[in-house]
Structures are given as C-alpha cells and as structure tokens.
Amino acid sequence: MSRFWSDIVNQLTPYTPGEQPQLSKLIKLNTNENPYGPSPKVLEAIAKANSEELRKYPDPNTKVLKQTIANHFELDSNMVFIGNSSDEVLAHVFRGLLKHDKPLLFPDITYSFYPVYCKLFEIDYVQVPLRDDFSLNIDDYEQANGGIIFANPNAPTGIALSIDEVEQLATRNPNSVIVVDEAYVDFANDSAVRLIKQYANIVVTQTLSKSRSLAGLRVGIALANAELIEGLERIKNSFHPYTLDSLAIAGATAAFEDHQYLEATCQKVNTTRERVSQRMQQMDFTVLPSSANFVFAKHKSESAEKIFLALRERNIIVRYFDKPRINEFLRVSIGTDAEMDEFLAALTDIIAGE
Amino acid sequence: MSRFWSDIVNQLTPYTPGEQPQLSKLIKLNTNENPYGPSPKVLEAIAKANSEELRKYPDPNTKVLKQTIANHFELDSNMVFIGNSSDEVLAHVFRGLLKHDKPLLFPDITYSFYPVYCKLFEIDYVQVPLRDDFSLNIDDYEQANGGIIFANPNAPTGIALSIDEVEQLATRNPNSVIVVDEAYVDFANDSAVRLIKQYANIVVTQTLSKSRSLAGLRVGIALANAELIEGLERIKNSFHPYTLDSLAIAGATAAFEDHQYLEATCQKVNTTRERVSQRMQQMDFTVLPSSANFVFAKHKSESAEKIFLALRERNIIVRYFDKPRINEFLRVSIGTDAEMDEFLAALTDIIAGE
Numbered sequence: 264m265s266r267f268w269s270d271i272v273n274q275l276t277p278y279t280p281g282e283q284p285q286l287s288k289l290i291k292l293n294t295n296e297n298p299y300g301p302s303p304k305v306l307e308a309i310a311k312a313n314s315e316e317l318r319k320y321p322d323p324n325t326k327v328l329k330q331t332i333a334n335h336f337e338l339d340s341n342m343v344f345i346g347n348s349s350d351e352v353l354a355h356v357f358r359g360l361l362k363h364d365k366p367l368l369f370p371d372i373t374y375s376f377y378p379v380y381c382k383l384f385e386i387d388y389v390q391v392p393l394r395d396d397f398s399l400n401i402d403d404y405e406q407a408n409g410g411i412i413f414a415n416p417n418a419p420t421g422i423a424l425s426i427d428e429v430e431q432l433a434t435r436n437p438n439s440v441i442v443v444d445e446a447y448v449d450f451a452n453d454s455a456v457r458l459i460k461q462y463a464n465i466v467v468t469q470t471l472s473k474s475r476s477l478a479g480l481r482v483g484i485a486l487a488n489a490e491l492i493e494g495l496e497r498i499k500n501s502f503h504p505y506t507l508d509s510l511a512i513a514g515a516t517a518a519f520e521d522h523q524y525l526e527a528t529c530q531k532v533n534t535t536r537e538r539v540s541q542r543m544q545q546m547d548f549t550v551l552p553s554s555a556n557f558v559f560a561k562h563k564s565e566s567a568e569k570i571f572l573a574l575r576e577r578n579i580i581v582r583y584f585d586k587p588r589i590n591e592f593l594r595v596s597i598g599t600d601a602e603m604d605e606f607l608a609a610l611t612d613i614i615a616g617e
Numbered sequence: 618m619s620r621f622w623s624d625i626v627n628q629l630t631p632y633t634p635g636e637q638p639q640l641s642k643l644i645k646l647n648t649n650e651n652p653y654g655p656s657p658k659v660l661e662a663i664a665k666a667n668s669e670e671l672r673k674y675p676d677p678n679t680k681v682l683k684q685t686i687a688n689h690f691e692l693d694s695n696m697v698f699i700g701n702s703s704d705e706v707l708a709h710v711f712r713g714l715l716k717h718d719k720p721l722l723f724p725d726i727t728y729s730f731y732p733v734y735c736k737l738f739e740i741d742y743v744q745v746p747l748r749d750d751f752s753l754n755i756d757d758y759e760q761a762n763g764g765i766i767f768a769n770p771n772a773p774t775g776i777a778l779s780i781d782e783v784e785q786l787a788t789r790n791p792n793s794v795i796v797v798d799e800a801y802v803d804f805a806n807d808s809a810v811r812l813i814k815q816y817a818n819i820v821v822t823q824t825l826s827k828s829r830s831l832a833g834l835r836v837g838i839a840l841a842n843a844e845l846i847e848g849l850e851r852i853k854n855s856f857h858p859y860t861l862d863s864l865a866i867a868g869a870t871a872a873f874e875d876h877q878y879l880e881a882t883c884q885k886v887n888t889t890r891e892r893v894s895q896r897m898q899q900m901d902f903t904v905l906p907s908s909a910n911f912v913f914a915k916h917k918s919e920s921a922e923k924i925f926l927a928l929r930e931r932n933i934i935v936r937y938f939d940k941p942r943i944n945e946f947l948r949v950s951i952g953t954d955a956e957m958d959e960f961l962a963a964l965t966d967i968i969a970g971e
Contacts, residue, residue, distance in 0.1 A: 275851045318652070476671070
C-alpha cells in the first residue's frame with residue numbers, strides 16, 4: 264500500500280508464474296517449455312541481426328514478420344497482430360475487445376491469467392464450470408455475455424474442444440468476440456485459424472514459446488479479421504508502438520519460415536507424451552487426454568502435493584495447483600525421453616513408498 | 618469503428634512514431650538514434666545468449682540486470698524497475714502512479730506520448746505552457762495536481778531543468794509523484810537519480826535507446842523508492858510478467874557494465890552537437906540550448922516545413938512537428954560528423970535557395 268499508488272494497484276492480485284529455479288542439475292517439467300531447442304535457422308537469423316544496427320529502432324509495424332506469418336496461415340497481413348509474448352497480446356485483447364457491459368465468460372479451470380487481466384482492466388466476468396471430466400460444454404455458454412475466451416487445448420488439462428464446437432460458439436454468439444487461446448495448438452490436431460475468414464468475431468492467439476521453442480524470445484500473435492486487428496493496433500500504438508526488438512523480429516520470422524522443424528519437434532514431443540501417459544496409467548494415474556505438451560494426471564491414492572514435494576526432493580519440478588477441483592492433479596511438461604525416463608523412475612519409487 | 622471494440626478503443630488517438638523509411642542511402646536524423654553502434658561487449662553478450670537456451674523462459678524478475686543497474690546507480694535492487702522500452706515503463710507509471718482524482722500536469726510542449734497515455738488510461742490532465750523561451754517555470758506547477766511529469770532534458774526542445782528545481786518541485790508537491798523522464802540525460806550534466814533516496818515521490822525513467830545505442834533492443838527502466846517500484850511491479854505482473862527476452866536481458870546487462878563506452882560515445886555526440894549548433898547559428902538559425910542528442914532550431918526567414926521537405930528531397934530526414942508554437946522549428950538528431958557535414962552542406966544550399 265502506498266498513497267502514491269493509483270486505486271487500481273491496491274485491487275490487483277498479480278499472476279504467479281511457474282518458478283524458474285537456477286539450479287543446474289534440475290529436470291524442469293513445470294512451465295511447459297519445449298525440451299528441444301529452436302530451429303538452427305532462428306539462431307542464424309538472430310546472429311545476423313546482432314549487429315551495429317541495434318542502434319536503430321525496429322520497424323514498429325513488424326511488416327516483414329507480419330507478411331511471413333500471413334503467408335504461413337494464408338491470410339492477409341492486416342489479419343495478423345504481433346506482441347511481446349501472447350500474454351501481452353492477450354492483455355490488449357482483454358482491454359480492446361473483451362471489455363463490454365455484459366460479463367466475459369471463461370471456464371472455471373483454464374489459464375489463470377484471465378481473471379488477473381479482468382481485475383486490471385475492470386472487466387466483469389463469470390467463470391463457467393467445466394464438466395466433471397473437465398471438458399467444455401458449449402451449451403453452458405448460452406447466457407448473456409460480452410465475450411468468451413478459453414484456451415484450446417485447455418490449460419492445465421490439455422483437453423481440446425473440437426473446431427466444430429468452436430464454430431458453433433461463434434455462430435450462437437454473433438455479437439460477442441470469441442477468443443481461442445491456442446498456446447498449445449501445434450501439439451493438437453486442428454486450429455480455429457481456418458474459421459477466421461468466415462467469422463468476423465473469432466480471434467485466435469498463439470505463441471512461439473511452446474511449439475517453436477522460443478519462450479526466451481517473447482513473441483505472441485493474434486489472428487482475426489482486419490477490423491478486430493485494427494482495434495488491437497490502436498491499443499498497442501497508444502501503449503508501446505515498438506513492441507518487438509530487432510532480434511525477436513528476426514528470430515520469429517525465421518521460426519515461421521521453418522515449418523518442417525516445427526512439425527518434427529512437435530511430433531517428437533507428442534510421441535513421448537503418449538508413452539509417458541501410458542506408463543502413468545499403468546501406475547494407477549488417471550491421465551486426462553492431452554493435446555498439448557504436458558499431461559495432467561491424478562493418482563488413485565497418493566496425494567498430488569505429496570508426489571510434487573517428493574519429486575522436488577529428487578530435483579524434478581512439476582506444477583501443482585493448490586486450487587479447488589484440481590488440487591489432486593499434477594501438471595507434467597513433456598521433456599526429452601531421457602528426462603521423462605528419470606521422471607518415471609522417480610515416480611515409480613515415490614508411488615512404491617521408497 | 619467496430620461493434621466488437623471496447624468503448625475506449627474508439628476514443629484513442631494513437632502515437633505517431635517518427636518514420637522508419639527503408640531506403641538505404643538515407644541520412645536519418647529524425648528519431649534521435651545514436652549514430653555510433655552499441656558497445657562491442659553488448660554484442661558479445663547477446664551472441665552468448667543466442668543459444669539453445671532460448672527454449673526456456675527468461676527470468677521474469679530480471680534479477681541479474683536489476684542488480685547491475687542498482688550497482689551502477691548505487692541503489693538497492695528493489696529501487697529498480699525494468700520494462701520493454703521506456704515507453705512501456707511510462708505506460709505502467711501512468712496507470713500505476715499517475716492516475717488520481719486530481720489532474721496530471723505536464724508541459725504543453727514535451728514528449729507527445731503523454732496525452733496518448735492519458736487517453737488510454739482515462740487520466741485527467743492539464744498541459745502547462747512553457748515560457749516563451751521554452752524553459753519550464755516551476756512556479757506554474759503551483760496548482761492542484763495528482764502528479765507531474767516532464768522530460769528532462771525536454772523533448773523536442775533539448776532544454777534541461779536544473780536538478781535543484783526538480784528538487785523544489787518534489788518538496789512543494791509532497792503528495793504527488795514527480796516523474797522525471799530522463800531519456801536523454803546521459804548527454805546532459807546532471808540527473809535526478811541522486812534525489813530518489815531522499816524523496817519518496819520522485820520517479821526517474823531512462824532508456825537504453827539513446828545514449829546506449831540500443832533502440833533496437835527495447836529496454837527502459839524506472840528508478841524510485843521501493844514502495845513506488847512495488848506499485849509498478851504489481852501492474853507489470855498483472856499485465857505481462859516476462860517483459861524482457863533473454864537476449865535483451867543479456868545485452869542490457871552488458872551495456873550497464875560498460876560505462877566507459879557510454880561516456881566516450883556521449884562525449885563524441887556532444888562535441889558534434891556543439892559544432893552543428895554553432896554552424897546553424899551562423900546560418901541565422903535560432904538554436905535552443907540543447908542538453909540532448911539533437912538540436913531544435915528555427916530559421917530567421919525560411920519556413921521549417923519548406924526546409925524539412927527540401928532536406929527530404931536530398932535523402933536527409935529530420936523531424937518536423939506541425940503543432941502550435943513549434944511549427945517553425947526542426948528537430949535534428951546528431952549523426953556522425955560525416956553525416957552532419959552532409960546535412961550542413963545541404964542546409965547551406967537550401968537556405969541559399971539552390
């Protein structure tokens with residue numbers, strides 16, 4: 264508290280990021296980072312941009328990057344918005360497209376940043392409970408709303424809603440913006456991007472932090488029709504026009520040009536995920552069907568918190584949420600095969616009470 | 618206009634950045650970039666950070682960078698706030714520390730982003746006219762206010778207010794936050810940083826874009842007592858916690874470690890500035906006394922807009938503001954000596970009507 268703070272500051276409950284411990288011998292399965300490095304072409308492009316030219320401002324409109332992304336998704340470049348991480352993109356989406364008189368709707372269990380944005384931007388919201396199996400029932404969204412947002416695949420459950428159902432949400436709510444937060448979509452089967460030319464009210468957000476192995480570069484995007492994108496640009500240009508530094512622009516452009524690398528990496532992660540899921544089921548875990556680079560699982564008898572702490576003692580960090588409905592689950596990011604073998608061995612010991 | 622936009626979006630008048638034309642044979646003196654590249658140690662540090670490690674999230678608290686900056690200014694690290702450019706830092710300052718019931722005060726002629734932030738965050742403001750000679754009279758700030766902000770040295774005039782007068786403002790307004798936007802301070806003689814341990818209500822913002830030749834890296838800072846910094850951290854962590862990418866963290870840390878390079882660069886720029894000022898005065902320009910890396914000047918008889926356009930035809934870009942009180946002035950960034958010789962030669966021709 265300070266008398267110098269604006270009123271809003273006192274009302275905030277900031278987001279808590281997953282811990283980033285600086286231990287070296289750590290198996291870090293808590294923030295859904297990709298175990299494989301970025302494309303070598305990304306590192307090359309950054310090396311080229313790392314020059315005397317850094318004295319100059321970057322292009323505030325990131326024209327080259329926008330066009331590369333537009334080409335990748337077969338969209339016009341005015342349907343692409345770029346930000347310093349998908350968190351920043353989401354912040355602009357909340358402020359620019361989701362603040363209306365009627366409340367915003369989102370699932371009770373989803374990315375825990377959504378209620379934080381609502382507090383910061385003073386947006387009314389209603390948290391709509393997921394089904395008992397953590398799937399999203401679109402019928403539950405048949406209520407007055409000023410917008411709908413959900414992660415797809417959802418976090419931390421990993422469960423994906425079908426794109427047909429996303430489309431139904433857009434059709435049923437023609438006056439609301441429907442935001443599909445696709446942070447993990449490249450590990451899944453389908454994306455809502457193919458709907459945005461047809462639906463004026465769909466916004467898709469994505470990140471380069473997961474599938475493209477660039478959490479360290481902070482690049483996120485929104486894709487939507489030009490009118491919605493213009494709203495986001497107006498916010499951005501009233502806040503900070505030169506969002507991305509020159510190195511991030513270069514790296515992100517190279518990342519979108521190397522589609523082959525993306526596909527190969529995602530396939531490796533998904534193969535490991537299926538193997539880990541099976542092994543955990545054999546250990547009496549219920550593992551939710553994941554379309555992301557993590558699994559969300561609960562054991563038949565052992566407490567999640569206890570397993571979390573026991574793994575931590577063995578220098579393996581996973582994510583535990585002490586929240587209603589999910590406090591018996593652990594979220595485990597998919598690492599390399601070697602890392603996951605160590606994880607599974609430790610888990611076997613812990614479950615056996617060793 | 619779109620029915621999907623939040624109300625605020627319709628009310629915005631986004632900031633217009635100086636143009637970034639992509640011509641190669643251009644002498645670009647319009648955005649106050651440093652003509653000298655960043656310290657070689659910065660490029661080395663970035664090269665080292667450009668690795669497989671980019672797959673991981675950066676430290677959201679930028680602990681190492683904060684400590685380096687704290688050491689540099691002889692402050693505690695909880696007196697340092699770091700953002701993706703000083704524009705982002707200023708945005709958080711406006712929202713977190715300057716939105717109060719009473720209006721914010723700032724000069725009528727100053728960084729043109731201030732009224733843009735006020736509109737975005739719905740902050741009442743009063744623009745206080747500078748004196749006829751464009752100096753700031755602290756007596757004019759003796760009125761009810763919820764905060765005061767000004768650039769020092771001021772932009773686009775280059776005129777600096779003495780730190781004694783900054784101190785008087787802080788003393789006279791003990792219940793208001795006084796923000797000193799020191800984007801250009803390293804080209805000047807004195808900084809308000811030395812006041813912040815003593816005054817609970819002073820915030821100093823700085824950027825790495827000008828004196829440290831890193832406009833392409835997007836790093837800005839705020840320095841203030843821990844209580845004010847905590848207010849900014851709360852906003853940041855409700856908006857986007859991982860603000861700086863790993864490359865920017867590495868580069869910025871190296872930049873603050875190489876103080877010698879900074880001083881040498883600033884001295885070169887200042888020497889050139891004095892030479893250019895003198896030559897322009899000889900050409901019948903009134904040149905305001907600049908403590909920054911640009912000069913603000915008006916000619917005795919030729920219109921600024923005409924000179925601006927004639928320079929542009931010669932591939933030399935300076936900044937012209939078509940605004941009351943300053944529409945007879947040109948703002949000219951200080952380039953290399955060779956660039957400024959070309960600028961001065963072109964100017965001589967233009968004034969001579971050639």
